[in-house]
Structures are given as structure tokens and as C-alpha cells.
Amino acid sequence: MSYKSLPKVELHLHLEGGAPPAFIRNLAQEKHIDISGIFDERGNYLYRDFDHFLKVYEAACTTLTGPEEFRRLTLAVLEQSAENGVVYSETFLSPDFCGGGDVQAWRDYLAAIEDAAAEAERTMGITLKGIITCIRHFGPEQAKTAALCAAETKGDFITGFGMAGAELVGRPGDYAYSFDMAREAGLRITCHAGEWGDAAMVADTLRDLSPERIGHGINAIQDLALVDRIAEAGVVLEVCPGSNVFLGAVPSWKEHPIARLQERGVKVTVSTDDPPFFNTTMAREFDMLAETFGWEEEQLRMLNDVALEAAFCDEATKERIARRLLA
Numbered sequence: 073m074s075y076k077s078l079p080k081v082e083l084h085l086h087l088e089g090g091a092p093p094a095f096i097r098n099l100a101q102e103k104h105i106d107i108s109g110i111f112d113e114r115g116n117y118l119y120r121d122f123d124h125f126l127k128v129y130e131a132a133c134t135t136l137t138g139p140e141e142f143r144r145l146t147l148a149v150l151e152q153s154a155e156n157g158v159v160y161s162e163t164f165l166s167p168d169f170c171g172g173g174d175v176q177a178w179r180d181y182l183a184a185i186e187d188a189a190a191e192a193e194r195t196m197g198i199t200l201k202g203i204i205t206c207i208r209h210f211g212p213e214q215a216k217t218a219a220l221c222a223a224e225t226k227g228d229f230i231t232g233f234g235m236a237g238a239e240l241v242g243r244p245g246d247y248a249y250s251f252d253m254a255r256e257a258g259l260r261i262t263c264h265a266g267e268w269g270d271a272a273m274v275a276d277t278l279r280d281l282s283p284e285r286i287g288h289g290i291n292a293i294q295d296l297a298l299v300d301r302i303a304e305a306g307v308v309l310e311v312c313p314g315s316n317v318f319l320g321a322v323p324s325w326k327e328h329p330i331a332r333l334q335e336r337g338v339k340v341t342v343s344t345d346d347p348p349f350f351n352t353t354m355a356r357e358f359d360m361l362a363e364t365f366g367w368e369e370e371q372l373r374m375l376n377d378v379a380l381e382a383a384f385c386d387e388a389t390k391e392r393i394a395r396r397l398l399a
């Protein structure tokens with residue numbers, strides 16, 4: 073039994089991280105860029121560990137040289153998502169990979185991404201909204217350029233601001249200026265924490281950046297008092313179990329804390345993170361949750377409801393998606 077056709081809401085997907093390897097290989101060929109070293113003999117992405125994954129990810133991004141490539145990328149990613157039942161996707165967009173953080177260049181990339189989103193909505197019935205992320209390991213100064221891009225292009229499509237990249241670089245407070253700028257512009261806030269960082273990293277992120285949602289957040293489980301605070305505050309976790317198991321942040325599906333976090337009252341949602349890099353899809357995430365924890369359709373649908381409630385889009389979009397989730 074597979075939940076492939078069950079409608080789904082996904083809140084945590086990195087646009088470039090959703091790039092199908094065949095798509096990147098074709099682009100590399102078109103542009104005569106040699107990145108053959110990032111693929112294995114079967115054509116999948118190849119890397120040793122999380123830091124090497126970031127390098128491979130950035131190498132794959134070198135093929136994405138302009139707005140037109142991002143338009144095609146967006147369509148390729150949304151096609152994969154739609155095939156796996158996703159009807160609503162919030163996707164992380166990084167101005168650093170789209171014109172190097174320059175606001176005018178970013179506007180051109182964004183126009184191309186929005187154009188693809190509109191086409192995907194028409195032809196595949198999937199709705200996309202964008203969350204701008206700064207890249208943590210590029211440092212706090214560079215983060216300000218991403219925040220400025222976010223503030224300048226906030227609207228119906230760009231609804232949030234967050235931070236991705238290597239979590240153990242710097243402390244959350246180093247990036248407070250950027251998060252404050254984004255928040256003052258009216259953007260909703262999420263931030264990666266507690267994937268590689270410990271419970272204290274999650275606590276510092278909550279204290280210094282005040283996100284409504286946390287990307288991953290699973291290591292909060294090390295501190296049950298913190299888990300209770302997260303539950304009480306209603307902070308939503310964007311949990312990506314397949315990503316965690318694949319990268320070794322958690323040893324196995326059975327040991328994944330998602331069920332324990334939920335039992336303790338935390339609002340959890342499920343996403344794929346960078347699906348082709350981690351050999352997963354939204355359908356596989358749902359199927360593995362059912363297989364590992366015995367979750368039935370009702371519990372899986374509840375994940376969607378929590379995710380939609382925590383989505384950063386406008387109410388009219390939420391109502392429209394809510395009707396689709398009843399299918």
C-alpha cells in the first residue's frame with residue numbers, strides 16, 4: 073500500500089536540492105560544464121557526508137546560470153512533487169545562487185520562478201510559495217543581502233525568510249540583524265536548527281531569531297523541558313525523517329524522534345528537504361511513517377492539516393488547498 077496519491081502539503085524543500093540529477097546532467101552537457109565527479113555510475117548524486125553534500129550541491133548549482141535555468145528547474149522540481157501527491161509546496165529560494173545576492177538580479181530570477189510556478193499551477197495543479205533563505209556558512213554579512221532581497225520582494229509569492237546551510241557555523245544571534253530586517257518587512261520566519269546542532273542550538277535559535285517554525289528541530293528531543301516549551305509555544309517543526317536517516321543525523325527510521333515529539337504535544341510536519349539527494353519523495357516519507365510507526369491514513373492527513381495551518385501563505389490560498397486535501 074502506498075500513499076503516493078494522497079494529497080500532501082510540504083513546507084521544507086530547497087529548490088536546487090530538488091533538482092533531478094538527470095536535469096542537472098543535461099544542463100551541464102548543454103553548457104559544457106564538467107561536473108561528472110558529483111554523480112555515481114548510475115547517475116545519482118554522490119557524496120561522502122554532510123559537508124561534502126553541500127559541496128556537491130553547490131557544484132550542481134553551477135549549471136544553474138541564469139533565470140531561464142531556474143524557470144526550467146522549478147518546473148522539473150514541481151513535476152516530481154506533483155507526481156508524489158504534493159498539492160502545496162513551500163520552497164526555499166536562495167538569492168546567493170540567483171545572481172549572488174544582488175536585488176536587481178534576484179528580481180529577474182524570481183520573475184522566472186514565479187512564471188514557472190504559474191505554469192505548474194495550471195498544468196499540474198500544484199501551488200508553490202517561496203521562502204527566501206540566507207546560507208549560514210556564507211556568514212552574517214552575506215546573509216544581509218539575502219534578507220534585503222527578501223524584504224524587497226515580499227508579496228503574495230515570497231512569504232517567508234529563513235536560514236539554511238551548515239548549521240554549526242556561528243551562533244543564531246550572529247544573524248539576528250537579517251532576521252529582524254525580514255520580520256520588519258512582514259515576512260514570516262523559519263530557521264534550520266537542531267539537525268546537526270544540539271538542543272541548545274534550538275533553544276538559542278528560538279531565543280535570538282524567534283521563528284514560528286524550525287527546520288528539523290529533532291535534536292530538541294535531548295532536552296524534554298525544551299520540547300515542552302516548543303509544544304506550549306506552538307512552534308512547528310519541519311521534520312524531514314528520510315533526510316535525517318540518509319545523512320546519518322538519526323541512525324534509523326525506528327529511532328527517529330518524530331513520533332516521540334508528536335506524542336509530547338509538538339506540532340510536527342513532514343517534508344523531503346532535498347529529495348533526489350536523499351533518495352526520497354513525499355510519497356516515500358508517508359509510506360515509511362506508516363510502515364515504521366504504524367501511522368494510518370488519518371494520522372498522515374493530520375500532518376497535512378498541521379502543515380497547512382503553519383503555511384506562510386494567505387488565507388484564501390489556505391482555504392483552496394484545504395478543499396483539495398479532502399480528496
Ligand SMILES: [Zn+2]
Nearest residue numbers: 236264287345
Ligand atoms: Zn533543509
